[in-house]
Amino acid sequence: MKEYPIDDRRTLIVPGDHEETLRYCVDHWISCANQAIAKRGFFAVALSGGSTPKLIYKRLSSQENSSKVDWSKVFLFWSDERSVSPESPDSNYHMALEEGGLSKLPIPKENIHRMVAEKDIEENARAYETLVAQKQPLDLVMLGVGEDGHTASLFPHTEALNSQKRLVVANHVPQKQTWRMSFTYDCINAASQICLYVLGPGKADILAKVLTSAYDPSTYPSQGVGTAAHKALWIADSEAFKI
Secondary structure, eight states, rough: EEEEEEEEEEEEEEEEHHHHHHHHHHHHHHHHHHHHHHSSSOOOOOOOOHHHHHHHHHHHTTTTTTGGSGGGGEEESSSSEEESOTTTTOOOOIIIISSSSSSGGOOOOGBBOOOOOSSSSSHHHHHHHHHHHOOOSSEEEEEETTTTBTTTOTTTTTTTGGGGSSEEEEEEEGGGGGEEEEOHHHHHHHHEEEEEEEOOOOOOOHHHHHHHOOTTTTGGGGGOOOOOSSOOOEETTTTTOOO
């Protein structure tokens, strides 16, 4: 495993190939959970959509790993959501619980907080903000990075990038012709642990751009993740890190 300090806000870790990196991601998630439960009595995590998080969820819910966490003390949130029903295959909630298998774990239903983004999205963003505030700071925020450099549903040149004193907002995404609900920088950067998962050859170009370009989060929103007090951990495999 190789570690590359990017700056005072970000560190990059390359555990190895895809399998080695995925194993690291799962072990890190379990470690975060157990440390938080030991310290706070619960683990509050914000889940992400995407192919790598789905693989992480599948492994967490596997027989090998499901006994390694006290799931009765786990609280699930989401870092962003599409404006679709919870039954939709495009829903991050649906992906994590059904496709990722987290529904098989003994997490109390009252501990699972989905984003209601399919209707009254601005009003529901305010309501979700109230829920998240009760567990601040979150113990772990899981994030991916899109090919355009977005993270959560903070897309380039959208209004949510400039949100202040808000934890959750409704964000209109013109390039997708839709609305999304998303954590803000304030919410993400308050977390005890912030992880951005960047795996596979398809992410090599954007990872290089985000890490080597001048700081411009309006163009590459994922550049705005991480502070000196709460550093962001970028986890990449050997196929994605080609710099």
